[in-house]
Amino acid sequence: MKEKYKLKDWQDLPIGGVVAEGGNSADYETGTWRTSRPIWMEENCINCLNCWVFCPEDAFILKDGTTKTGKPRKEIESINYYHCKGCGLCAKECPVNKKGKKIAIDYIKEEH
Amino acid sequence: MSKILAITGAGAMSECMRQINPDVVPAFPITPSTQVIEDFSQFVADGKVDTEMITVESEHSAMSACIGAAAAGGRVMTATSSAGMALMWEMLHIAASMRQPVVMTLINRALSAPINIHADHSDSMGARDAGWIQLYAENNQEAYDNLIMAPKIAENMDVRLPVMVCMDGFIISHCVQTMQLEDDDKVKAFIGEFESTYPVLDTENPATWGALDLQDYYMEHKRAQHMAMKNAKDVIEKVSADFADIFGRKYELFESYRLDDAERVIIAINSVCGEIKEVIDERRENGDKVGLLKIRSFRPFPYKEIAQALAGVKVVTVLDRSESMGAYGPLFVEIRTALFDAPEKPMVYNRIFGLGGRELFMSDIHDIFEENKTYLETGKVEKMFDYLKVRGG
Ligand code: SF4
Numbered sequence: 001m002k003e004k005y006k007l008k009d010w011q012d013l014p015i016g017g018v019v020a021e022g023g024n025s026a027d028y029e030t031g032t033w034r035t036s037r038p039i040w041m042e043e044n045c046i047n048c049l050n051c052w053v054f055c056p057e058d059a060f061i062l063k064d065g066t067t068k069t070g071k072p073r074k075e076i077e078s079i080n081y082y083h084c085k086g087c088g089l090c091a092k093e094c095p096v097n098k099k100g101k102k103i104a105i106d107y108i109k110e111e112h
Numbered sequence: 113m114s115k116i117l118a119i120t121g122a123g124a125m126s127e128c129m130r131q132i133n134p135d136v137v138p139a140f141p142i143t144p145s146t147q148v149i150e151d152f153s154q155f156v157a158d159g160k161v162d163t164e165m166i167t168v169e170s171e172h173s174a175m176s177a178c179i180g181a182a183a184a185g186g187r188v189m190t191a192t193s194s195a196g197m198a199l200m201w202e203m204l205h206i207a208a209s210m211r212q213p214v215v216m217t218l219i220n221r222a223l224s225a226p227i228n229i230h231a232d233h234s235d236s237m238g239a240r241d242a243g244w245i246q247l248y249a250e251n252n253q254e255a256y257d258n259l260i261m262a263p264k265i266a267e268n269m270d271v272r273l274p275v276m277v278c279m280d281g282f283i284i285s286h287c288v289q290t291m292q293l294e295d296d297d298k299v300k301a302f303i304g305e306f307e308s309t310y311p312v313l314d315t316e317n318p319a320t321w322g323a324l325d326l327q328d329y330y331m332e333h334k335r336a337q338h339m340a341m342k343n344a345k346d347v348i349e350k351v352s353a354d355f356a357d358i359f360g361r362k363y364e365l366f367e368s369y370r371l372d373d374a375e376r377v378i379i380a381i382n383s384v385c386g387e388i389k390e391v392i393d394e395r396r397e398n399g400d401k402v403g404l405l406k407i408r409s410f411r412p413f414p415y416k417e418i419a420q421a422l423a424g425v426k427v428v429t430v431l432d433r434s435e436s437m438g439a440y441g442p443l444f445v446e447i448r449t450a451l452f453d454a455p456e457k458p459m460v461y462n463r464i465f466g467l468g469g470r471e472l473f474m475s476d477i478h479d480i481f482e483e484n485k486t487y488l489e490t491g492k493v494e495k496m497f498d499y500l501k502v503r504g505g
C-alpha cells in the first residue's frame with residue numbers, strides 16, 4: 001500500500017471527510033473488491049471499445065493502433081487490475097461475447 | 113446606533129440576520145418560525161442585505177441547499193420549527209458530519225400528532241444527537257444575542273459545526289418584548305469575515321464533499337466530530353466572554369440564578385425560566401432557599417460545570433418540556449449523569465410539563481417548590497417521574 005494511503009488517526013484527517021485534492025480516485029485500489037475477474041482475449045477482440053465505454057472504473061488501457069486499411073484508431077492494450085473491481089459489465093457488453101460464437105472477454109471466479 | 117425596541121422574538125432573529133448579512137439563506141416557512149423568513153425576505157427585497165435567498169420546495173431541500181451553499185464557501189443561515197426540522201432530519205446529520213457551520217434559528221414547537229403548533233422541545237430534543245450545537249434562550253434578547261454569537265462559534269476552526277439557536281414558539285417568537293438591538297456595524301465587526309474551508313467553488317483546488325466512508329474511516333470521522341463538539345464548550349465560553357466585553361451582557365454555558373446557598377433547585381430550559389425566577393424572588397423574600405439552573409448550551413452539555421454548580425444543593429427538580437416515551441426526559445437523563453460522581457448527591461427527580469404549549473403558571477411553580485420542600489423534609493422522593501398539570505393524574 002502506498003504510504004499516502006496508510007490508515008490515518010482521527011487527528012490527522014481533513015475536516016468533515018472532505019477529499020481535499022482532485023483526481024485521486026486513480027490512486028484508490030478498487031481491485032481489492034474483485035470476486036470475479038475479466039480476462040481479455042486479444043485474438044478474438046474486434047476493438048469496438050464497448051468495454052472501455054462501459055467500464056465504471058476506467059480499467060481498460062488503450063493504445064494507438066490502425067485499422068486494416070491503415071486508418072489510426074485506439075485499441076485495447078490490457079486491463080488494469082489495480083482498478084478493475086470485477087463487476088463483469090465489460091463481458092456483458094462485449095458484442096463478440098453477445099454473438100456467442102467466440103469469447104473476447106472471459107469472466108471467471110477470482111482465485112484468492 | 114444601538115437602540116431599545118419592542119419586537120417579537122422572531123422579528124429579533126430576522127433583524128439579527130439582516131445585521132449578519134449571510135451569503136445564502138435557503139428557507140421554507142413553517143409556523144411559528146415563519147416571521148423570521150418573512151421579515152428577512154422583505155430585507156432581501158428592499159436591498160438591505162446582499163443575501164441570495166433560495167425559496168425551496170421543502171425543508172429537506174432547505175437544509176440540503178444550506179449544506180451545498182456552505183460547502184461552496186458561503187456563510188449560510190435559515191430558520192425552521194417542529195415538523196419542518198423533522199423533514200430536515202437526514203440533512204441535519206449531514207450538515208454536522210460535513211462540518212458545515214450553518215446557523216439555524218429553531219423556534220421550538222411540538223411535533224404531530226395530533227397537530228399542535230405551540231411550544232415544546234420535542235423538535236430540538238429529538239435532534240440532540242444530530243451533531244448540532246444547541247443554544248437555548250429565555251427571552252428574545254437572549255435569542256438575539258445567541259444568534260449574534262452563533263456564527264462565531266460555528267465558524268471557529270476548532271469547531272466548524274452547525275448551531276441551532278432555540279426559543280419557545282409563540283411564547284417568545286410571537287410576543288413583543290423590549291430588547292437592546294445592537295449597532296449594525298458593531299455586530300458585523302464582532303462576527304467578522306467568513307473563512308471557508310475547502311470551498312467547492314475554488315476550482316483551482318478541487319475538493320469533494322460528502323464522499324463515501326467505509327468501515328476503515330467512519331469511526332475516525334465520528335471521533336473527530338466528537339472532539340469538535342468538546343472544543344465547542346470552550347469556544348462558546350470564549351465567544352460569550354468577548355460578547356460581554358463588547359455588548360455588556362454576560363452569558364455562560366448555563367445560568368445560575370440564586371444558586372449560591374440554594375437547597376432546592378429547579379433545572380429548566382427556555383421561556384419558563386422567566387416565571388421560575390419571579391417565583392424564586394418571591395420565595396426568597398420569605399427566606400426560602402430556592403434557586404434555578406437554566407440550561408443555555410444543551411449540546412455540548414456541561415456535565416462537570418453543572419455538577420460543581422449544584423454542590424450543596426439537596427433537591428433538584430428537572431423540568432422537561434419534551435418526552436422520550438418509555439424513558440425519563442432528555443434533560444433529566446443528562447442531569448442525573450452529571451450528578452452521579454458528585455460526592456454528595458442531591459435527590460433528583462423529573463417532571464414533564466408544557467407539552468404542546470400547555471401553560472405553567474407561577475402558582476404551579478410554587479407548587480413545585482412546595483413538593484420538593486416535602487421531599488427535603490422527609491428525605492424521600494415520592495415520585496421520580498410525573499406530569500405537571502395533566503388531567504387524570
Ligand atoms: S469487470 Fe467491470 S471493472 Fe473490471 S474491467 Fe470489466 S467493466 Fe471494468
Ligand code: SF4
Binds near residue numbers: 045047104
Ligand atoms: S467490447 Fe469486446 S470486442 Fe469490443 S473492444 Fe472490448 S473486448 Fe474487444
